Structures are given as C-alpha cells and as structure tokens.
Amino acid sequence: MASSRPVLLLTGFGPFPRVPVNATSLLVPRIAEAADKAFAGVSVVCEIIPTEWRAGLARVEGLYAEHRPPVAIHFGVSERAAGFAVEARARNCCAASPDAADCLPDGDCIAPGAPEFLPSTLPVALIVERLRRRGIPAQLSRDAGNYLCNALMYRTLDLARTKDWPARNGFVHLPTSLVNPRHPGRGPLRLSPLSWRQVVDGGLEIIAASLGRQQTQISPSPSALAGA
Numbered sequence: 001m002a003s004s005r006p007v008l009l010l011t012g013f014g015p016f017p018r019v020p021v022n023a024t025s026l027l028v029p030r031i032a033e034a035a036d037k038a039f040a041g042v043s044v045v046c047e048i049i050p051t052e053w054r055a056g057l058a059r060v061e062g063l064y065a066e067h068r069p070p071v072a073i074h075f076g077v078s079e080r081a082a083g084f085a086v087e088a089r090a091r092n093c094c095a096a097s098p099d100a101a102d103c104l105p106d107g108d109c110i111a112p113g114a115p116e117f118l119p120s121t122l123p124v125a126l127i128v129e130r131l132r133r134r135g136i137p138a139q140l141s142r143d144a145g146n147y148l149c150n151a152l153m154y155r156t157l158d159l160a161r162t163k164d165w166p167a168r169n170g171f172v173h174l175p176t177s178l179v180n181p182r183h184p185g186r187g188p189l190r191l192s193p194l195s196w197r198q199v200v201d202g203g204l205e206i207i208a209a210s211l212g213r214q215q216t217q218i219s220p221s222p223s224a225l226a227g228a
Contacts (some may be wrong), residue, residue: 005043009069016051016100023178024075031203051100072169076149077176083137085173087144090154095146118157120170
C-alpha cells in the first residue's frame with residue numbers, strides 16, 4: 001500500500017567517464033537512511049540515477065511523475081567543489097560530452113524555448129548559512145556546469161515550473177575526492193575537504209532547512225557513517 005506521507009526525494013548519480021566510482025552513489029543512500037529516522041511525517045525515496053543523457057533524465061522525470069515530491073534534493077560530484085557546493089541556478093545548456101553509455105546529448109540545450117536560467121527553489125542561502133554554522137565547508141555556486149548535473153537540475157526545475165507542481169527542488173555538488181576509486185568503501189582521499197560523517201550531517205541539515213525545520217540534532221546511525 002502506497003504511503004500517504006509526502007515524499008522527500010533524494011538522488012545521486014552513478015559512474016561516468018573519468019569517475020569510475022561516484023561518491024553520491026555511496027553517500028546519498030546513507031543520507032537517506034539517516035533522514036528516514038530523523039524526519040517524521042515524510043516518506044524518503046532514494047534513487048541513484050544513471051549518468052546518461054537519455055536514460056538518466058527519463059528516470060528522474062518518471063520519479064517526479066510517480067511521487068510528485070514536495071521536496072527533492074539532487075546530488076552530484078564536482079572536482080571544483082571545496083565542500084558542499086549549493087547550486088543557485090541551472091542553465092539551459094548541455095555540452096557535447098559523452099555520458100556513461102558513451103552517448104551525446106541530442107542538442108546544445110535542455111529545453112528549447114525555455115528560459116536560459118532557472119533558479120533553485122531550495123532556500124540556498126539559508127542552507128549555506130546553516131552548514132557553515134555547524135562548521136561544515138559550504139559555498140553558494142552560480143555555475144552547475146554543463147553536464148548531467150546541470151541538465152538534471154534544469155529539467156526538474158522546468159518540470160515543476162511547467163506542470164505547476166509546488167516542489168522545492170535543487171542541486172548540491174559534493175567533492176569528487178570523497179571516494180578513493182581503488183578503495184571505495186574506505187572513505188575519502190586525504191585531500192578531501194569533507195569527511196563522510198560531515199556529508200551525512202550536512203545532508204540532514206540541508207533536508208531540515210528545505211523542510212522548514214529547525215537544525216537537526218539526530219545522530220546518524222553507525223551504518224550511515226561506515227567509512228567515515
């Protein structure tokens with residue numbers, strides 16, 4: 001029987017060229033596990049999206065159609081992220097870069113005729129403030145790139161806009177260095193600006209801010225912190 005509780009949708013990405021292990025595929029499920037215990041009254045749905053122009057965007061569209069989530073937070077990785085990079089906007093563009101299936105996008109924009117930029121509907125400034133208040137490195141970013149992270153962010157914002165779904169949704173980049181590709185289960189590389197514990201704690205803080213709740217004091221479970 002389907003839950004009558006509103007859905008909190010959390011997504012990460014799978015591997016893609018030059019990133020054989022995507023940190024979000026390991027860490028977003030841990031955030032989801034902790035969130036399921038920390039936030040009463042919501043149903044947490046977690047999905048790892050294939051990093052593919054067609055299959056990935058089709059999958060996230062299907063999730064929005066199925067769940068119509070009031071809050072959706074999407075995560076990806078970036079070599080430029082020096083902590084949590086909270087994206088303020090998405091751009092209606094995509095680079096001719098191959099995806100995990102070695103395919104290219106169908107064109108150079110995501111939604112022909114749509115606005116060049118769409119703003120995140122998450123409380124991005126508040127999220128950064130609350131993360132920093134907890135001593136967790138965080139920055140507001142105005143450039144989500146031109147790969148699948150930006151494409152997913154733009155597509156979901158455009159869906160919420162055109163379908164008139166009252167969703168709060170947006171995108172957060174994490175450092176690529178959170179995973180050592182040779183030993184993916186052992187935690188981050190030494191140069192990583194974040195620990196796995198900080199990622200789970202920060203993820204809960206992002207969710208709390210997005211749900212309009214006070215700073216969470218819930219400690220993640222040991223399994224959520226494995227590899228921290």
